[in-house]
Amino acid sequence: MERELVFETVMEPGTGKGVELRRGQVLRIEQVEGGQCADFNLFNLHDYKEHFHTARTRHMHGLMPSTGALLWSAPPRDRPIAALVTDTLGSNDILYGRCSAFLYDYQYGLPVHTNCHDIQAEAQREFGLTPDDVHDSFNFFMNTGIDPSGNPFIAPNLARRGDYVEILALIDVLAVANVCGADVMATSNFELKPLRIAIYESLPGELESQESRPEAAAHVTQRDPSTFRVKQIKADRELTRDKSYVPAFTNVPIQRQELDVQLSDAEIARLDHLIETGQLGSTRAEVLRYVFFSWWIEKFMQGPKHFDREAAKA
Amino acid sequence: MNTHDVNLRLNQQQLELLDRTVEEQGSSGRGDLIVRALNEYYEEHFQTPAT
Ligand SMILES: [Zn+2]
Numbered sequence: 534m535e536r537e538l539v540f541e542t543v544m545e546p547g548t549g550k551g552v553e554l555r556r557g558q559v560l561r562i563e564q565v566e567g568g569q570c571a572d573f574n575l576f577n578l579h580d581y582k583e584h585f586h587t588a589r590t591r592h593m594h595g596l597m598p599s600t601g602a603l604l605w606s607a608p609p610r611d612r613p614i615a616a617l618v619t620d621t622l623g624s625n626d627i628l629y630g631r632c633s634a635f636l637y638d639y640q641y642g643l644p645v646h647t648n649c650h651d652i653q654a655e656a657q658r659e660f661g662l663t664p665d666d667v668h669d670s671f672n673f674f675m676n677t678g679i680d681p682s683g684n685p686f687i688a689p690n691l692a693r694r695g696d697y698v699e700i701l702a703l704i705d706v707l708a709v710a711n712v713c714g715a716d717v718m719a720t721s722n723f724e725l726k727p728l729r730i731a732i733y734e735s736l737p738g739e740l741e742s743q744e745s746r747p748e749a750a751a752h753v754t755q756r757d758p759s760t761f762r763v764k765q766i767k768a769d770r771e772l773t774r775d776k777s778y779v780p781a782f783t784n785v786p787i788q789r790q791e792l793d794v795q796l797s798d799a800e801i802a803r804l805d806h807l808i809e810t811g812q813l814g815s816t817r818a819e820v821l822r823y824v825f826f827s828w829w830i831e832k833f834m835q836g837p838k839h840f841d842r843e844a845a846k847a
Numbered sequence: 848m849n850t851h852d853v854n855l856r857l858n859q860q861q862l863e864l865l866d867r868t869v870e871e872q873g874s875s876g877r878g879d880l881i882v883r884a885l886n887e888y889y890e891e892h893f894q895t896p897a898t
Contacts, residue, residue, distance in 0.1 A: 784859065784860055787858045787859070787860070788858060788859055789856050789857065789858045790856070790857060790858070790859070790862065791854055791855070791856060792854070792855045792856075792857055792862075792877060792878075793852045793853070793854055793855075793878070794852070794853045794854075794855055794877075794878045794881050794882065795850045795851070795852055795853075795878055795882075796850065796851045796852075796853060796882060796885070797849070797850060797851075798849050798851075800851075800882060800885060800886065801851045801853075803885060803886070803889045803893075804853070804885060806889075806893065807889065807893065810893075817851075817853045818853055818854055818855050818856065821853050821855060821881065821885060822855055822856070822857070824884060824885050824888045824889075825865075825880075825881050825884045825885070826861075827888060828884035828885075828887055828888040829864065829868065829884065831888075831891075832887075833868065
């Protein structure tokens with residue numbers, strides 16, 4: 534079954550385009566020639582302060598999200614606002630920041646150069662946003678990795694003509710895609726090429742299948758401005774201290790208590806062996822606490838566990 | 848059998864998780880659950896396979 538086409542256009546090199554997507558609509562970003570990175574921003578159409586957050590998305594889906602990943606908004610909203618429902622290539626990045634005029638100036642001596650930040654800002658201007666509103670991008674078709682010493686790198690772009698990603702909106706959004714302006718970095722194989730974007734209606738059941746995922750269940754911790762102590766968006770640039778401010782941090786004061794745990798000879802031997810590994814702490818109390826919470830995470834925690842299980846082996 | 852006391856420092860939030868798990872797991876108490884965690888964690892990660 535084919536999706537019904539609502540809108541399509543081609544983004545030429547050096548450009549980007551913001552489009553309104555209604556909940557349940559799908560945005561396709563498609564290679565026209567191949568080898569082209571697309572940077573992407575995503576805002577709640579009815580409250581631009583809620584927008585896509587690379588860091589939460591990394592936490593939930595890793596550095597290279599592909600089909601099945603959700604696009605999360607920043608805390609405290611912290612909810613899936615879109616889903617990556619199709620990815621014909623499976624080579625995306627949410628580690629690198631968008632390229633900007635500064636990078637081409639500083640690294641190449643090219644102060645006037647196509648760059649994702651300025652292209653995004655210009656596209657977003659159609660909806661009244663300012664250059665400060667551009668956020669960390671989802672970099673579709675950008676092929677990256679981490680070398681053994683922990684440094685990220687950019688590898689050749691693997692996208693072929695016709696490769697595409699499809700993003701299903703879970704709320705009404707402003708989606709802004711752009712042709713990455715990097716032609717002197719490896720991002721798009723040193724050439725700027727057009728990208729097609731198209732809006733489709735989703736197929737029956739597609740939205741429901743995303744909304745019924747466990748990660749999509751609503752939590753009271755996903756907060757909107759109705760719960761903010763300051764509800765108005767600050768409209769001036771100067772920062773001044775509120776003299777009536779009274780701190781209201783959660784669960785403060787944090788109070789540490791002592792808890793005696795009784796261990797047998799055999800158990801204390803195990804604990805001492807764990808101390809000898811040198812990985813979990815240097816005292817019996819530190820290691821026992823580390824072990825308890827590690828065990829809890831492995832056994833009960835929902836979502837990605839963020840443990841290097843190999844490193845935990847002695 | 849000798850017993851050894853290990854004096855853990857935990858805050859109220861950590862105790863909240865501990866107490867909830869004690870209840871959900873039907874453990875006889877905080878110490879009981881922590882000892883279970885030690886044994887299961889050790890057996891999973893550090894037990895050398897029997898030869
Ligand atoms: Zn770029």
